[in-house]
Structure formats: C-alpha cells, structure tokens
Amino acid sequence: xxxxxxxxxxxxxxxxxxxxxxxxxxxxxxxxxxxxxxxxxxxxxxxxxxxxxxxxxxxxxxxxxxxxxxxxxxxxxxxxxxxxxxxxxxxxxxxxxxxx
Numbered sequence: 001x002x003x004x005x006x007x008x009x010x011x012x013x014x015x016x017x018x019x020x021x022x023x024x025x026x027x028x029x030x031x032x033x034x035x036x037x038x039x040x041x042x043x044x045x046x047x048x049x050x051x052x053x054x055x056x057x058x059x060x061x062x063x064x065x066x067x068x069x070x071x072x073x074x075x076x077x078x079x080x081x082x083x084x085x086x087x088x089x090x091x092x093x094x095x096x097x098x099x100x
Contacts, residue, residue, distance in 0.1 A: 004048025007041055009034050013081045014053040023051070031059040038064070042071040049073070053080035 008018035008025035015025030026041075028034040034056045041047045050073060057064060057077040064075055 005044075005046050006049045006051065007047055008051040008053075009037050009041070010051075010053030010056050011080060014056075014078075017081060018051060028056065031056050035060045035063055038075060039067065042067060042073040042075065044073075047073055050075045052077050054078065055080040 006023045008015050008023050009028055010025070012027050015027045018025050026037050028037055034052065038050055038052065041050050052064070052075060054077045064077075068075055
C-alpha cells in the first residue's frame, strides 16, 4: 500500500484551517503563484491530492483542467472560508477533463 500526501494551496486562512486537520499547506497570494506551486506538487510522486481554495482556483480553472488531464495527482477545489455556496456541474467538469 502506497501512502500519499495531501497538500492544500491557498490563502493563509485556508491553509491554516487545513493544517488544523493535519494537512500540510502552501500559502499563496495570487492564482499565478498557486498554479506554479500546484504544478510542482503534481510532479511530486509523494503527493496524491492537492486541495485548492476556490477563490484561487477560479481564475486558473482552465489551466487546472488541462493539468488534471495530464497528471495522476488529484487537484480538487474547495470553498474558501467565508465564500458563498455555489453549484458545481460535475458532469460538465468531467466532460471538459475527458475532452468529450
């Protein structure tokens, strides 16, 4: 059995919240910096899941979708603390990732 790491990427509040749950994290100030960090994490064979706050992931969603198609590491967006609840069309997301 292979043990993989979970890493969160986002604002100080998002990362600190995940650290309270035992998940290591990387604090970033903008989406471009986040994308650079996420690319490094998806290249790391020890990382199996990257959690990104939606306030950071929304502006780079197309780049993340492209990355998801190429890498085995899961990249998942979660609501940032204080963000409003929104509907996610998982069917459309999967079609985009699969190129259907």
